[in-house]
Amino acid sequence: MSAAEGNTGASATPGPVETPTPSPKATTSPKTTVSPTPTKTTKKTTKPGCAQGDNQREVETALAKLGGFGTITVDGKQSAADCAAIKKFQQRYGISPAAGRAGPTTADVAKRLAATDTRKCKGGSGTTFCLDLTHQTVWAMKGGKVVLKPTVTRTGMSGFATPTGVYTVQNRALKEWSNPYEVWLPYWQRFNGGIGFHETTTYIHVKSIGSHGCANLLPSDARAFWKLGKIGTRVHVFGHRPGT
Incomplete structure (x- = not known):
């Protein structure tokens, strides 16, 4: 069936055919640009970077x-x-x-x-190694002035207390073997019998184990004291380690 037939019906009397009026061309709607919703800027807070401790x-x-x-x-x-x-x-x-x-x-x-008071060390004109048993610290002086700032040490534990007094370095070795304890003692500087300064062989902050009388030092400090010391260097040991 033609378009005309569809409009007039098949049973109707034929008459003039009406030419359909062309539909207007569809116009394209202008494209709408949707702008993205602006992101809310949040001010960043600078975090400390590490946890806060109890102390x-x-x-x-x-x-x-x-x-x-x-x-x-x-x-x-x-x-x-x-x-x-x-x-x-x-x-x-x-x-x-x-x-x-x-x-x-x-x-x-x-x-x-x-809490370490460097004035308590009796230094002379030469170099003096100062060992504070109370605070478990050690430093060096020369001519009355501090030349190596106080640092940590660990001295004799209970039953092996490091004796107080004024001594001198009597023996030195880059690495000394300890016969009784079968361990190497790096940067050894002996000042009283079998007692001396040396690099720690364990974690120095485990205070419960202590030493057998020696003054344990951190590796960098043991090297610094070795470089400064010599045979005859004065050593002043004073105070009292708690628990010994």
């Missing part, structure tokens, strides 16, 4: 007194600057992990160093 204020106070580890704010709250300073301190004194958290070991070391 935050104690560590901040000690590090602020010691100086040299960066900006420290004594407020008991961890910050990015505090975190960096505490990490630097932990790395310097061999505290593991050096993650910037102010835990009990970090607090103990920091407070001992901050």
Whole structure:
């Protein structure tokens, strides 16, 4: 059936055929551009970078007194600057992990160093190694001035207390074999019988095991004291290690 037939019907009387009026051409609607919804800008908060420990204020106070580890704010709250300073301190004194958290070991070391009074050491005109048993710290003086700042040490445990007194370095060796304990003692400097300074052979911050009278030193400190010392170097040992 044609379009005309469809419009007039098959049974109707034929008449003039009406030419359909052409439909207007469809016009394309203008393209609508949808702008993306602006993303809400959130101001980023700078996180400290490491966890806060239970001894935050104690560590901040000690590090602020010691100086040299960066900006420290004594407020008991961890910050990015505090975190960096505490990490630097932990790395310097061999505290593991050096993650910037102010835990009990970090607090103990920091407070001992901050409490050390270098004036208590009786130094002479030459070099003197100063060993403070009370605070478990050691430093070096020359001509009355500190030439190696206080650092940590670990002396004799209970039953093996390091004796106090004034001595001199009597023997030195880059590596000394300990017969009774069957272990090498790097950067050995003997000052009293079988007692001397040497690099620690265990984790120095495990205070419960102590030494058998020697002054254990961190590797970097053992090298520094070895470089400075010589046969005849004066050694002043004073104080009392708690528990010995």
